[in-house]
Amino acid sequence: MNNSEKIKLGISIGDFNGIGIEIILKTFLDKRMLEFCTPIIFGSTKLVSAYKKSMNINTPFNGVKFVEKSLPGKLNIVNLWNDDIKVELGKQTKIAGNYAFLSLEAATDSLKKGEIDVLVTAPINKDNIQSEDFSFPGHTEYLDSKLEGESLMILMADKLRIGLITGHIPISEVSTTISPELIKQKVSIMHKTLVQDFAISKPKIAILGLNPHCGDKGVIGKEDDEIVRPTISEIQNEGKLVYGPYAADSFFGSGNYKNFDAILAMYHDQGLAPFKTLSFGEGVNYTAGLEKIRTSPDHGTAYELAGKELANINSFKEAVFSAIQISKTRKEYNTLTKNTLKKQRQK
Structure with missing residues (x-):
């Protein structure tokens, strides 16, 4: 060079x-x-x-x-x-x-x-x-x-990439901030980023659920069934390879994260806690979408x-x-x- x-x-x-x-x-x-x-x-x-x-x-x-x-x-x-x-x-x-x-x-x-x-x-x-x-x-x-542009925080190490649907906001505001429009926006940024910045032509993206066990059919919260699942279906109809919601408590421990090019977590610690457990000291914070x-x-x-x-x-x-x-x-x-x-x- x-x-x-x-x-x-x-x-x-x-x-x-x-x-x-x-x-x-x-x-x-x-x-x-x-x-x-x-x-x-x-x-x-x-x-x-x-x-x-x-x-x-x-x-x-x-x-x-x-x-x-x-x-x-x-x-x-x-x-x-x-x-x-x-x-x-x-x-x-x-x-x-x-x-x-x-x-x-x-x-x-x-x-x-x-x-x-x-x-x-x-x-x-x-x-x-x-x-x-x-x-x-x-x-x-x-x-x-x-x-x-519109930013998306992505923590990455090797092939592990975790983006945040909500970023630096109080946990008390997460559930009211999550909306179909926000999920679609972050999926769109992540998809474009994977294509243009990581040369992945058909990226597979996983979305984590908001509530424990993705709400257990409404027993522990209705947001996953009323907001997250329908939004994922709409995005899939657009041709994007987006899957979920996945229960966050077992997603990383089971190794399921390895099946995807990127993961979108609903809030800061849901994504960063497993990321830093798996990759602390070797990871990178990338501001995508700009x-x-x-x-x-x-x-x-x-x-x-x-x-x-x-x-x-x-x-x-x-x-x-x-x-x-x-x-x-x-x-x-x-x-x-x-x-x-x-x-x-x-x-």
Whole structure:
């Protein structure tokens, strides 16, 4: 791969009191990673230099003022600020949240403009990042507000892909939020994603039930019979290979999940609890459905590990590789479908 073909991979630093900067630096300490992409961190050379010194991490980097000055074969840092910042590893501070937002905002803007090809986000703290400019439950909702498309959170590891029909909302609101329209919307996003981003021509999608035992014919709730089943039947009539609802308590333990290209869970913990049990530390969070590609590791700030040299870089590294691969697959899909449409017009 020559330099002109290398994907420009933007990185937001997340909460600098957590393990974000550590896993970024350690990932690109391996120079072979620079063969796959041109990494561009949105942050501060002064902050990263201080972090390198405190953690004794010798990853070299190239400081630049503008994204377009980034160099292939180097870990680049776009210098967004020159402030002297106190790093308090392992502590939740408001100042860390403020700078996490500045990094995310600049990286998202660059992604939207096409200055970078993909974005990988280091973990934020959903509490200390809150402000007038950021009033969202997480990255997914913020990116959904800034980019074209409709988002779907997908947690993935190898061939296991779990999407969420409802995301970061209280459990008390799940049952009233589930509707035929929402289920159809999320199935549509998942189906398109599997086709264009994972090159699966006829994806098989499983949908988990909302209630225990899918409601046991109304004994433990009527939503599965009155909303979920009829909606799945309608989607099947459209030609999509969608099945369910499946009782969530046995779906993963029985290994049934292996029969599908993706699973849609009704709510956050229904999907993420089994995912992290099966794949914690190796998984990737992918924001599907948007015009641009964003991935992240499957873990949080891990304050309890910050500064102790215990952080595992595998999930972040997988997030980098996933972003690169999805970008290539989507580009190939767009080229193929564009050529097909062109041929059809010529006939």
